[in-house]
Amino acid sequence: MNRQFHRCFASTSTMFLWALFLVALTASYLSFQSFVDSGSRYFSASWGGIQWEKQVRNSAQIHRSGGMLVLVTGSAGFVGTHVALALKKRGDGVVGLDNFNNYYDPSLKMARKALLNSHGIFVVEGDINDAKLLAKLFDTVAFTHVMHLAAQAGVRYAMENPHSYVHSNIAGLVTLLEACKSANPQPSIVWASSSSVYGLNEKVPFSESDRTDQPASLYAATKKAGEEITHTYNHIYGLSITGLRFFTVYGPWGRPDMAYFSFTRNILQGKPITVYRGKNHVDLARDFTYIDDVVKGCLGSLDTSGKSTGSGGKKRGPAPYRVFNLGNTSPVTVPKLVNILERHLKMKAKKKIIEMPGNGDVPFTHANISAAQKAFGYRPTTDLQTGLKKFVRWYLQYYGYHHGKRVN
Numbered sequence: 001m002n003r004q005f006h007r008c009f010a011s012t013s014t015m016f017l018w019a020l021f022l023v024a025l026t027a028s029y030l031s032f033q034s035f036v037d038s039g040s041r042y043f044s045a046s047w048g049g050i051q052w053e054k055q056v057r058n059s060a061q062i063h064r065s066g067g068m069l070v071l072v073t074g075s076a077g078f079v080g081t082h083v084a085l086a087l088k089k090r091g092d093g094v095v096g097l098d099n100f101n102n103y104y105d106p107s108l109k110m111a112r113k114a115l116l117n118s119h120g121i122f123v124v125e126g127d128i129n130d131a132k133l134l135a136k137l138f139d140t141v142a143f144t145h146v147m148h149l150a151a152q153a154g155v156r157y158a159m160e161n162p163h164s165y166v167h168s169n170i171a172g173l174v175t176l177l178e179a180c181k182s183a184n185p186q187p188s189i190v191w192a193s194s195s196s197v198y199g200l201n202e203k204v205p206f207s208e209s210d211r212t213d214q215p216a217s218l219y220a221a222t223k224k225a226g227e228e229i230t231h232t233y234n235h236i237y238g239l240s241i242t243g244l245r246f247f248t249v250y251g252p253w254g255r256p257d258m259a260y261f262s263f264t265r266n267i268l269q270g271k272p273i274t275v276y277r278g279k280n281h282v283d284l285a286r287d288f289t290y291i292d293d294v295v296k297g298c299l300g301s302l303d304t305s306g307k308s309t310g311s312g313g314k315k316r317g318p319a320p321y322r323v324f325n326l327g328n329t330s331p332v333t334v335p336k337l338v339n340i341l342e343r344h345l346k347m348k349a350k351k352k353i354i355e356m357p358g359n360g361d362v363p364f365t366h367a368n369i370s371a372a373q374k375a376f377g378y379r380p381t382t383d384l385q386t387g388l389k390k391f392v393r394w395y396l397q398y399y400g401y402h403h404g405k406r407v408n
């Protein structure tokens with residue numbers, strides 16, 4: 001045995017061959033391991049790889065002089081889709097990011113994604129809580145702006161799933177801000193806050209300087225927290241921040257969890273709708289804002305955002321911190337909204353009128369938009385009647401209605 005062993009390694013050249021073989025074996029094992037790793041990462045998060053990077057870079061191509069490079073989070077969402085399309089159409093480089101969660105029907109998100117794809121916009125499938133993905137995106141593209149619209153929306157759902165609000169609107173926001181702070185160059189950030197931060201404020205119209213320390217829902221509280229959190233990143237790291245307080249945005253490709261959308265569905269299906277009424281039989285009213293007007297407000301905000309000043313994670317000087325209402329300035333009561341829908345759908349609604357439970361909704365909203373008007377000429381031009389007509393036309397077409405009858 002010993003002699004055989006001795007014979008086997010008799011010469012140094014044989015020993016050298018054995019050593020080489022062992023090195024090769026180790027190397028192939030390691031490369032196999034990393035293949036398995038990247039494979040599992042690929043399937044669980046579906047990002048990364050040469051092809052993926054190419055799609056990201058293509059999507060980020062700029063087609064106008066002085067164009068911007070914008071990362072749009074929540075790009076398969078309602079506002080995100082419209083903003084991404086508008087940016088792309090005017091020649092900016094746009095990359096989308098969305099986690100396609102199932103808070104509402106993901107097939108609508110997939111349809112919006114297909115629409116974006118058809119305009120050359122790539123939507124990365126991933127979560128804003130994924131710091132590695134964000135670092136990779138900023139590594140791949142030197143984004144000049146981030147339009148941050150990814151969020152857990154909805155007021156009443158917060159009682160069902162409070163943690164999803166903390167996950168997206170607080171933890172996700174911080175992860176995104178960390179990535180922006182470390183990016184070189186730092187992007188300017190425009191993000192979606194909410195008119196719900198005004199909470200129980202009774203002074204009308206709602207102005208940006210009004211108190212926002214009486215939220216009526218966890219959703220509102222997380223958006224208010226977002227305003228404070230973004231302020232600290234502006235203060236410490238020199239990130240340019242613009243927070244937009246959206247007032248009940250509606251229109252084609254809208255969110256199915258919103259009243260105008262579910263009213264339309266129920267009226268068409270002959271099902272009753274629940275209309276909430278405030279205390280003392282006062283009708284609820286909302287400052288409904290048409291999507292095209294909000295998109296103009298988002299682009300105006302991006303165009304006037306001013307630069308972030310930090311680099312290498314350090315502040316080099318003061319950067320802008322702004323908050324704007326994006327509303328319509330003409331509140332409409334919910335019964336009036338139902339009335340308009342009935343006329344557009346040529347069908348009567350079966351109304352169940354119920355006193356509003358204390359579950360997060362506020363009785364009315366009304367925006368003072370003079371700050372946005374002054375900063376970037378924001379001027380909404382679509383009234384509820386006109387906007388709902390466009391919504392209904394989209395709804396009937398998207399869900400396959402023909403002369404009031406569903407055909408597929």
Ligand SMILES: *[C@@H]1O[C@H](CO)[C@@H](O)[C@H](O)[C@H]1NC(C)=O
Binds near residue numbers: 368369370371
């Ligand atoms: C609207 O907001 C501006 C500040 O942007 C303020 O000067 C003005 O007084 C407000 N208007 C009303 C009617 O509250």
